[in-house]
Amino acid sequence: MHVQGSANYIDDVAVPDGTLHVAFALSNVAHGKIKSIDIDAARNSDGVHSVIIAEDIENLSIGPIRHDEPILASKEVVFFGQAIAAILADSHNQAKKAALLVKAEIEEFESIVTIDQAMKSKSFLDDPIIVSTGDSKKAIKKAKNTLTGSLSIGGQEHYYLEGQVAISIPTEGNEMVVHSSTQNPTEVQHLVAHVLSVPQNAIEVITRRMGGGFGGKETDSSQLACICAIFSEKTNKPVKARLPRKDDILLTGKRHDFVANYEVGYSDEGLIEGINLELAARCGYSLDLSMAIVSRALFHADNAYHIPNATFTGYLCKTNTASNTAFRGFGGPQGMLAIENIVEEIANSIGRDPLEVRRINYYQKDTNNVTPYDQVIEDNIINEITNELIEDSNYLTRRKKVEKFNKENKYLKKGLAFSPVKFGISFTTQFLNQAGALVSIYKDGSIHLNHGGTEMGQGLFIKVAQVVAHEFGVDISRVKVSATSTAKVPNTSPTAASSGSDMNGMAAREACLRIKNNLNNFAKEFFDLGENNIKFQDSFVVINKKQMPFNEFISLAYLNRVELFSNGFYKTPKIHFDAVKQKGHPFFYYSYGACVSEVVLDCLTGEYKILAVDILHDVGASLNPAIDTGQIVGGFIQGMGWLCSEELKWSDSGALLTTGASTYKIPAIGDTPEHFEVKIKPNISNHENTIHKSKAVGEPPLMLAISTWLAIKNAIYNADKDNITGLDAPASFEQVFFSLNKNS
């Protein structure tokens, strides 16, 4: 369907006659008091039905945790690009044109844009979060070597190819159907019900597919759905809103940028004795998911390393920027980059191969296996993965070749780097670790599957359908997965935290098992099987060594009044966490991976090219190797974009300047490394009881790209061995140029 253009996204579905369209008027000031908003010109513009401002909305504020995000700015604007008015018109273009005619008089206040400004003025959304173990201060003091530094880590725009879009269709009474491009239909449902003051059962939210999500549609879809619903309620008409790319980039949050300040003590061999790490995150104007994101950053600031004495402190900086939000990795990548940067610098400072320093600091199986948050790592395979990849990628030989190349070339320098990934799987917010599914078998033996997960290109629908097909021993073509709907499975969690197939797969399996139990009980009685059970295989049901086609068996069961549908439910076991002490067992298990990258750098200009990438990644026993490989490759390239070419820029007064693909550069096809080997670690399975012993794969591969950034850092170091610190992320050519010339 995708290749024929016949897969429908929300913008492709024919809307009912009389559908009206919404556009937002946006603030052109980052912080200020709204003195007046002149909407007359907009109201008189062609095709305009209505223009509303904050005062026109009764339940104005929404948000996933705190309701601290007004749908339209009220009294005050708090970031550049905030919506200040909403226009309803006959067409999308008419609404957009009218939006430009809204004139707001805003008394501008000083704005807090950067992390440094927020830290200086103590502008925080909440108290700092501290994860600690041992006595880091003492350990650093005692250590033979110490190193301090600061690393600035840039944010990232999601740049899903399909922008945010929603349609609300009033049906009967207070009921409404909302189509939303969201990873979180339940939250959209609950927030729409909240703004309309109707019970949640009046709202059905449907999501067939998204053109990419990456976390950007976990919470940021609600505002658009809510404004549509508000207008639908006012007009009793279907209302559609689709954000133009620029508005989408301005209005919605991004990956949090961080500043990492660190102090580390280590031995002559590079063994880490203690770390003090402060991670300050730019959260934007509201809380959104920042608490959990900063937590996850702290939970990954150890990555694969045993740090006996650690103090990781996370700050939630409140700034006059859009509210930063979930993005593949959810804080994990930033925490991990901070520690990988530290380990690389330790190695450079003592002149050892960074690989060796990584190895001596690794968590081990039975010793040195407790994280700073007290979780015992039971499934550690990072040592094996490292050994295998080092061999497969010829790391040691290539390190010598790189050295030779660098001796022979004056203006070009190569860099080579290895980095590991250990990523914790589960929502760190415990109650989110639940999922539901609904499986129905029709009289002709065709199977219908619904679950709480949403499809955004990650292949979730296929994976869960595979699970169902497997249970009934039928071909996957017999299983249809329809749009995610809050009317089919209620109170679902967002499709996030890489948990989609883990949780929905288990819930669907549970539903299948219940139906199979019904069928087995029926067959035992009907065929008088005694203790023997029936089996489902190859599209047949095996009954006492006789085979009956699956569809015939199902229709027989129907005639004998067997319940052919069931829900299924799953909650992730074993997890617990004490948020006050920041100790516990937040993750069900860990996913592992490692990557070797090689780059070549032009020392004259700061330009570089990524030449070779070798990946070995752990997905347990893969549910679908093709889909998993796709996630690894795609995740890696997205991570590479984050650390290399994707640079968000704001003006001093807080205006976001990179608002389109012409200024914000996600990787293009030519950025694909010409040597790009991706291997799933073979012959392993998850030691925890997950769906078919598989592991989650959505987020962890993104962090494999840290090795490309380290390879650039290594190339700079190879050009000048005194240049140990000083590369920030993203490593834009300009940044690399100045890093190279730091000592000259």
Next chain:
Amino acid sequence: MKILLNQSFKAVELGDINPNTTVLEWLRGNQFVGTKEGCASGDCGACTAVVGELSSINNKTEIQYKTINTCIALAYSLIGKHLITVEGLSEGNKLHPVQKAMVAENGSQCGFCTPGFVMSLFAMYHNEKTVNLPKINEALSGNLCRCTGYKPIISAAFIAFSEKKQESLDFYERNQAQLIESLTQLSGQKNISLNFKDGNKNILFDAPSDIATLSQVLSKNPTANIVAAGTDLNLEITQSMKEFSHIVSVNRVSELKQIDETDTEIKIGAAVSYEEAKSILVKYWPDLDSFLERFASLPIKNWATIGGNIANASPIGDMPPVLIALESKLNLRKGDSSRTIMLEDFFISYKETLLEPSEFIESILIPKPSNQDRLITHKISKRFEDDISAVCMAMNVKSKESIPHSVKIGFGGMSGIPQRAIELEKVFLNNWDKDALVSAAYEALDNEFTPFSDVRASSEYRLKVSAALVKKSSLMLKGIPVEDLAHYSELQSS
């Protein structure tokens, strides 16, 4: 106003539409929703379709298929052409080989960019006999994918070609004769002049077919907007929500589409596209091949014109610095009168040029090089492909016995206009083989330019990297190997 659409031999009426309507809006408004809007600015390729045009090569008429960004092309620019969208590839249930390859290689995840990739692959499938990685990268340079990481799409491109010989001809190959006939019938219309009434507004559209009519139309309507491909101008429609009240398209003006050469110079019509001009430019300046590759994405280069790149006077257009370094001239025309000026004098200040109302660029005149000349070009941008320059530098060096005696240097991105660096030229001639070159070049650049700090680069980087590029150029002149990393590859050696 008709076009051919997909697999129908019967022309389709575009209808009485506002001339500001884009191809994408027209398609999606007519239920062809397979073509997606990702950015509405020609940067992401989700809207890519293919346009077929009659072309005559060695007296043989054929249809040339080129990718286009439908989001920034006007529907009326397609009059008389063949538009193929993603809906037009498969025949019944039988997928086109490029579609089959994309499925087989898992080249699609969320699927939103997929129709655009499929169309770029389809155009390449038609235009190329064989394929290699650089060709694939060029063909897909205008398509962004956020999910797959491109690797499976590259595999799909290879696979589609490896199976090309076994595949039966696709619909468009099998039916070429009939399609040529249909297109020939459509191309009968000469001058196009339309008036769209929107309430009490009149919106005019003219697409003359000869230069005399064009100058008449412009003389009568000095405020009309001249549009060639519109790859820059049409952003005002899609991004700034502007509506042009009178659009004059120069796409059909035959004189502006010509390339001529004399013993001493090359004359390129203002409406010649980059892809059309590529072969003659590369013939005389082989180094431009790799430069043009980085110029823009293929769907842009297919349509964007050299005249448009000059007339819009963008300080970051990549061709003006090159043409300035080559001492090019412009033929300008207004009514019946013409004048010839040096390109470097054409730009006055930001987005302001010597063009008077009703005046237009007729052609660009480039002196042919002697065999002692060397054109060196550099482009610094945030991404190698499909990106706008932070700095673009072109240096044309004339040497005698390998000693430079004359140099012309053009810069983009360093000032409000594309500009010649006169002081730097002197410094270069005096210092090109000395260690002091970088610092002397920096000083000259700092005197001569006050570049902006913006999203693409800081002022300081622009100055410093320009000085580094001067040094890099000198190394190239000395024959010391330096690399252009954009085209660096170790595939052969490993």
